[in-house]
Amino acid sequence: MPSKSLYIATYGCQMNVYDSGRLGSLMRQKGWAMAESQDQADFIFVNTCSIREKAARRVIGHLKRLRALKLKNPDLLLGVGGCVAEQEGRRLIEEVPWLNLVAGPARLGEIPEIMETLSADMPPVVLAGPSPEAHGRDGGPPLVPMAAAGQVGPSRVPDQKGPAPISSFLTIMSGCDNYCAYCVVPYLRGPEISRPREEILEEARDLVGRGGVELTLLGQNVNSYGRPGHRGGEDFVSLLEEVSRIPGLWRLRFTTSHPKDFPPSLVGLFGKLPNLCEHLHLPLQAGSDRILEAMGRRYSKTRYLELVACLRKSCPGLALSTDIIVGFPGETEEEFLETVAMLETVGFDSIFSFKYSDRPMTKANLLPGKIPEEEKARRLSFLQATQKAITMAKHQSMVGRTLEVLVFGLGRRPGQLSGRARDMSLVNFDGPAWLVGRLAMVDIIEAWPVSLIGRLAGTNGDGP
Ligand code: SAH
Ligand code: SF4
Ligand code: F3S
Numbered sequence: 001m002p003s004k005s006l007y008i009a010t011y012g013c014q015m016n017v018y019d020s021g022r023l024g025s026l027m028r029q030k031g032w033a034m035a036e037s038q039d040q041a042d043f044i045f046v047n048t049c050s051i052r053e054k055a056a057r058r059v060i061g062h063l064k065r066l067r068a069l070k071l072k073n074p075d076l077l078l079g080v081g082g083c084v085a086e087q088e089g090r091r092l093i094e095e096v097p098w099l100n101l102v103a104g105p106a107r108l109g110e111i112p113e114i115m116e117t118l119s120a121d122m123p124p125v126v127l128a129g130p131s132p133e134a135h136g137r138d139g140g141p142p143l144v145p146m147a148a149a150g151q152v153g154p155s156r157v158p159d160q161k162g163p164a165p166i167s168s169f170l171t172i173m174s175g176c177d178n179y180c181a182y183c184v185v186p187y188l189r190g191p192e193i194s195r196p197r198e199e200i201l202e203e204a205r206d207l208v209g210r211g212g213v214e215l216t217l218l219g220q221n222v223n224s225y226g227r228p229g230h231r232g233g234e235d236f237v238s239l240l241e242e243v244s245r246i247p248g249l250w251r252l253r254f255t256t257s258h259p260k261d262f263p264p265s266l267v268g269l270f271g272k273l274p275n276l277c278e279h280l281h282l283p284l285q286a287g288s289d290r291i292l293e294a295m296g297r298r299y300s301k302t303r304y305l306e307l308v309a310c311l312r313k314s315c316p317g318l319a320l321s322t323d324i325i326v327g328f329p330g331e332t333e334e335e336f337l338e339t340v341a342m343l344e345t346v347g348f349d350s351i352f353s354f355k356y357s358d359r360p361m362t363k364a365n366l367l368p369g370k371i372p373e374e375e376k377a378r379r380l381s382f383l384q385a386t387q388k389a390i391t392m393a394k395h396q397s398m399v400g401r402t403l404e405v406l407v408f409g410l411g412r413r414p415g416q417l418s419g420r421a422r423d424m425s426l427v428n429f430d431g432p433a434w435l436v437g438r439l440a441m442v443d444i445i446e447a448w449p450v451s452l453i454g455r456l457a458g459t460n461g462d463g464p
Contacts (some may be wrong), residue, residue, distance in 0.1 A: 003031050003033045004031075004032055004033070004042040004043065005032065005033045005034065005035035005040060005041050005042050005043070006024070006027050006032045006033070006035060006041060006042070006043045006044075006045065006126065007032060007034070007037065007038050007040070007043070007044045007045070008020045008023065008024055008034075008044075008045045008046075008064060009038070009044070009046045009047065009062065009136050010047045010253055011046070011047060011048050011049045011055065011058065011059055011062075011082065011115065012047070012048065012049025012050075012051065012055065012082060012083065012218060013049065014169045014218050014255070015105070015171065015174075015189070015218065015220075015409070016047045016048075016049060016082050016083075017169060017392060018169045018171050018218060019047060020045075020047050020084070020393070021083070021169075021229060023047075023081070023100060023108055023111060025046065026109070026111070026112045026278075027111075027112055027115070028110075028462050029112070029447075030112045030115070030116065030138045032115075034327060035290065036256065038066070038069060039069060041076070042075070042076065042077065043076075043077040043078075043079065043115060044066060044069070044077070044078050044079070045054065045065075045077065045079040045080075045081060045111075045379055046059065046062055046063060046078075046079070046080050046081070046082075047081045047082040048080060048081065048084035048085060049082055049083055049084070050082075050083040050084045050087050050184055050188060050359070051183075051184065051185070051357075052354060052355075052357035052359070053357045054357065055356065055460060056084050056087075058405050058427045059080075060084075060095065060096070061379065063078070063080065063092075063096045063099070063366075064096065064143040066078055066098075067098055069152055072115075072458070074120055075120050076120065077100045077101070077118060077119075077120060078098060078099050078100050078101070079099070079100060079101035079102070079103065079111070079117070080092060080099060080101070080102050080103070081102075081103050081104070081105065081108060081111075082103075082104075082105060083105065083184070083185075083188040083189070085102045085103055085104050085105075085128065086104035086105060086106075086128050086129075086188045086189075087187075087188055087198040087360065088102075088224040089102060089104075089126055089128040089182070089237040089379060090102070090126045092126075093124050093126065093277075097126055100118060100120060100122070100125070100128075100404065101115075101118065101124060101125050101127075101228035102124065102125070102126045102127065102128070102179070102191070103112065103125075103126075103127040103128075104127060104128040104129065104188075105174075105188070105189060105239075106130050106131045106174075106190065107127035107128070107129075109131065110127060110131070115165060121182050123419055127369070130190060142188055142403070144270065144339050145430070146453045147332070155242075159179055162210070163206075163210055163211045163333045164206075164207045164208075164209075164210035164211050164212035165212060166211065166212065166213050166214065166406065166408060167212070167214035167215075167216070167251075167406070167408070167438075168207050168212050168214070168215055168216070169215075169216050170203055170207070170215050170216065170217055170218060170224050171193055171195065171213045171218045171219065172195055172200050172202065172217045172218065172219050172222060172236075172239065172267075173193060173194045173195060173219035173220075173222065173224070173225050174189060174190070174193050174195075174219070174220075174238065175189045175190040175191045175192045175220065176189060176191075176192060176220040176221055177192045177221075177224070178220075178221060178286075178296070178394070179296060179363075179379075180295055180296050180363055181294060181295050181296045181363040181364040181367070182295060182325060182328065182356060182357075182359065182364040183359070183362060184360065184361060184362055185416065186221055187361045187362075189451070190448055192220075192221065192224055192227070192427075194225050194226050196227075197239060197242075199240060200217075200239065200243070203241065203245075204243050204246055204249070205214060205246055208246050208247075208248045208249045209248075211437070211464075212249075213250045213406060213437065213439075213463075213464050214249075214250065214251035214252070214253070214406060215243065215249060215251070215252055215253070216253040216254060217240070217243065217251075217252075217253070217254040217255075218254070218255060219237075219256070219258070220256060221256065221258045222236060222254045222256065222257060223236055223257050223258055223261035223262060223263075223266065224236075224261055225239060226239065236266065237263070237265045237266050237269065238254070238333075240254065240266075240269060240273070240276070241269070241273065242367035244273040244274075244275050244276060248464075249275055250275055250406070250439065250463055250464060251275055251277050251406060251422065252276050252277065253276075253277050253279065253358075255281045256281055256283060257280065257281070257282055257283075258283070258376055259282055259283070259284070259297075259303070259304050259307055260297065260298045260299045260303075261298045262307055264310065265309070267310045267311055267314050268314055270311060270314050270315035270318055271314045271315035271316075271318075272314075277422040277423070277424075278315055278317050278318050278319060278422050278423050279318070279319040279320075279321070279349075279422065279423045279424040280311065280318060280319070280320055280321075281320075281321045281322065281323075282307075282308075282321075282322055283322055284304060284322045284323070284324060284342060285297055285323060285324060286324070286325060286328060286331070286335070286338075286339050286343035287301055287335075287339035287340070287341060288331075288334075288335035288336075288338040288390075289301055290335060291328050291330075291331055291339075292336050294328065294329075294330065294367070295325075295364075296363070296371055299374065301338070301342065304342075304346075305345065305346070308320065308346055315384075317423065318423075319349040319422070319423035319424055319425070320346060320347075320348050321348060321349055321350045321351060321352070322346075322348050322351050322352070323351070323352045323353070323354070324339060324343075324351055324352070324353040324354070324383060325353075325354050325355075325356050326339070326353065326354070326355055326356065326376055326379040326380050326383055327355055327356040327371035327375065327376035327380075328356045328364065328371075329356070329364055329367035329368065329369045329370050329371065330367060330368065330393040331356075331369075336379050336383075339383065340383055340386050341384065343386055343387055343390060344386070344390065347390060347394070348387065348390065349391065349394055349413035349423065349424070349425075350387070350391055350424075351383075351387045353380060353384055353387070353434070354380075354381055355373075355376040355377065355379075355380050356371065356376060357371070369405075376427035377385075389450060391449065391450075392418070392447065392449055395425075395447035395448065395449070395452055396447045398425065398443065398444050398447065398452060399444050399445065399446065399447055399452075400443075401443075401444050402420040402441055402442065402443050402444070403422075403425065403427060403441075403442055403444060403452075403454070404421065404422060404439055404440075404441060404442075404460055404463075405427045405429070405439070405440045405442045406419050406420055406429070406438075406439055407435045407436050407437065407438055407439075407440055408436070409429045409436055410422065410436070411429075412428075415430050415431075415434055415441075416428055416429070416430055416431075417429055417430070417431045417433075417436065419440070420440075421442075421452075425451075425452055426450060426451040426452065427442055427444070427451065427452045427453075428451055428452070428453055428454070429442050429453065429454035429455060429456055430455070430456065431456045435456075435459070437464065438459060438460075438463065439456045439459065439460035439462050439463035439464060440456060440457075440458070440459055441456075441458045441459065441460055442454035442456055442457060443455045444454075456458070
């Protein structure tokens with residue numbers, strides 16, 4: 001009998017990408033195959049995000065469109081995971097009655113067993129809240145088997161036994177204890193829990209052993225890995241050092257870091273560990289001390305700038321990216337312009353910027369002084385235009401340099417390859433397909449707003 005097939009659609013952050021990879025891997029072990037597209041699948045799993053209202057609405061739209069497939073194939077099974085599943089739980093079934101399974105992020109490990117017997121004529125299964133196997137913070141086995149990691153799209157889930165992806169995310173901690181005033185994540189992903197160090201190292205060695213070239217250690221706030229009271233791990237700095245020593249690991253990154261938890265020992269690793277890449281994502285969120293305080297971020301503009309200065313002293317070429325929220329409740333025009341000024345002062349290489357969005361359960365939801373949608377849109381486009389010019393100037397300054405590029409795949413044009421430099425710059429250049437998965441040396445010849453154009457100068461003789 002041909003095996004049943006699964007299609008996973010992933011929305012949201014890298015945590016969800018990691019979780020989708022893990023689910024795919026667990027399902028494969030139970031004999032499921034990965035479907036190429038939604039209409040060929042026996043089971044469609046939508047891994048969802050609720051960080052902003054728009055993200056949550058998009059997911060509901062997707063689920064509603066799946067009704068047509070369900071009408072064509074009544075045996076089709078539909079599941080929802082991720083943060084919308086956690087937030088809405090059983091309410092999702094009321095809104096989308098053709099669902100068969102709703103499972104929050106902590107319950108992912110239970111899905112393979114449930115899918116062995118679930119059929120479309122059975123009542124829907126709803127799993128939210130902490131896993132029944134959770135042992136709290138002081139020891140005990142992992143919450144769910146975390147057998148595989150992978151940078152995967154909806155239909156590309158790495159085979160555990162085959163080659164590893166060129167680049168993989170590796171979750172080192174789950175949850176968040178920070179409760180930033182605007183953010184729904186701590187309510188949906190629970191408290192911070194660090195994965196045991198040995199488990200992380202084993203997974204990292206396995207990925208590199210199967211040909212993985214790049215690893216990104218992942219968590220909402222990786223810097224608090226192994227904080228006293230957490231289950232597992234010692235501190236983040238020694239974990240990073242140990243992962244970096246794995247032979248054959250050419251590139252190491254981590255995300256996300258909270259600026260309030262950035263010890264000098266971590267700063268000092270940039271420019272010191274040879275495979276730790278010269279790029280850091282350091283969310284600023286806002287440039288005004290009053291707004292930072294209202295957001296509960298627990299650092300000031302001055303502290304952020306001091307940290308950036310230390311980082312650049314340790315590693316002069318360090319590229320920085322950040323997250324910005326415009327239109328937090330009560331944000332005045334002057335306060336917004338302070339954020340804009342920070343883009344210039346720091347000189348970020350790139351930013352991710354968002355209009356403030358009211359989220360259920362959060363403190364900011366209850367704050368007065370909500371900014372009208374059109375005003376938030378105006379601020380966002382002004383901010384983005386400012387950053388566009390900064391990024392373009394950075395890109396222009398790179399013309400004439402030679403960068404080491406990890407080739408991820410083929411570019412849009414025939415004969416073109418696409419990859420990333422150590423500083424995360426996107427580089428497209430002409431070259432042979434066998435360079436995919438390898439390190440190429442590329443002369444930068446042209447600057448574009450979001451990418452660089454290069455000319456192949458050679459391969460990195462030491463690298464893969
Ligand atoms: N843990 C990470 C990222 C969390 S979510 C961190 O602390 O940086 C990614 C980004 O989404 C956040 O950095 C923030 O800029 C944005 N974000 C979170 N909640 C938001 C909200 N309610 N409205 C708009 N943007 C939001
Ligand atoms: Fe959300 Fe703040 Fe936690 Fe990041 S650190 S996930 S923004 S609460
Ligand atoms: Fe979204 Fe949940 Fe990640 S809200 S950003 S999927 S932790």
